[in-house]
Amino acid sequence: MTDAPHESAARADDTDTAPETPQEGAAESAGAAPGGDADGTAGSERPSRVERLEAEGDIAADYLEELLDIADLDGDLDIDVEGDRAVVSVVGADLTQLVGRDGEVLEALQELTRLAVYRETGERSRLMLDISGFRAQRKVELERVAAEAVAQARETGEKVSLAAMSPFERKVVHDAVAAAGLASESEGVEPRRFVVVLPG
Known part of the structure; x- marks a missing residue:
């Protein structure tokens, strides 16, 4: 689950993320979907x-x-x-x-x-x-990396910079850091963009 304080960082970082307006997106998708309301039979029903x-x-x-x-x-x-x-x-x-x-x-x-x-x-x-299962296995590995970075940030009181990662990998780390109660941000330019874990 993602926590509100880090959503902007994670979403801005996840370059494959569509605009975050789920209700509007659903409504637009319903109107554009094949087999829509052209015949009027499903008028008020939107998926x-x-x-x-x-x-x-x-x-x-x-x-x-x-x-x-x-x-x-x-x-x-x-x-x-x-x-x-x-x-x-x-x-x-x-x-x-x-x-x-x-x-x-x-x-x-x-x-x-x-x-x-x-x-x-x-x-x-x-x-x-x-x-x-590549992503599932990688997610487990990244959550471990995030936990270690959180522990280090708490112990030293300093920022912890991680290795360059893909948007998917950075999103996993952002979520894991937020779940642990700390904040994180991304720095650098693709393909060398990386996560920085901030101390509490």
């Missing part, structure tokens, strides 16, 4: 935020299934909603080539999948893609 995110997950899953077929790869797809984004996970026997070094291929596939969702909905997506 809820969760329904909209589930629809994004379905579109993404269809796109990824086609991609796996083209690449002749076996993979199972799992669709979920976490917070304010859809999450699609692909698991299979050996999908490491779809992750790449430090998740570089995974990042590219995520952007392509978001474009596929945008093409169908007309709305920018914050969908998160995970392959073979």
Whole structure:
């Protein structure tokens, strides 16, 4: 869960984040969604935020299934909603080539999948893609790094700067630091942007 004091830092840092107006976004998405109210049958019914995110997950899953077929790869797809984004996970026997070094291929596939969702909905997506549990494992590692940085900041009373990270990684650290009761901010320029944990 994200705490209010650090939301601006985390969201500004998460460069793939769409404008944070969930209600407006849901309303706009409802109007732009395929099969909308053109016939007037569903006049006042607009999809809820969760329904909209589930629809994004379905579109993404269809796109990824086609991609796996083209690449002749076996993979199972799992669709979920976490917070304010859809999450699609692909698991299979050996999908490491779809992750790449430090998740570089995974990042590219995520952007392509978001474009596929945008093409169908007309709305920018914050969908998160995970392959073979790479992001889940990385999240656990980053939460440990954040906990160590929080402990160091409390002990020394000084700022603690971490290594350069991707927007996804920085967001995980921001959330973990906030959950521990401290604040954090991002500094530097992509691709060398990094998190600084501030003492209490």
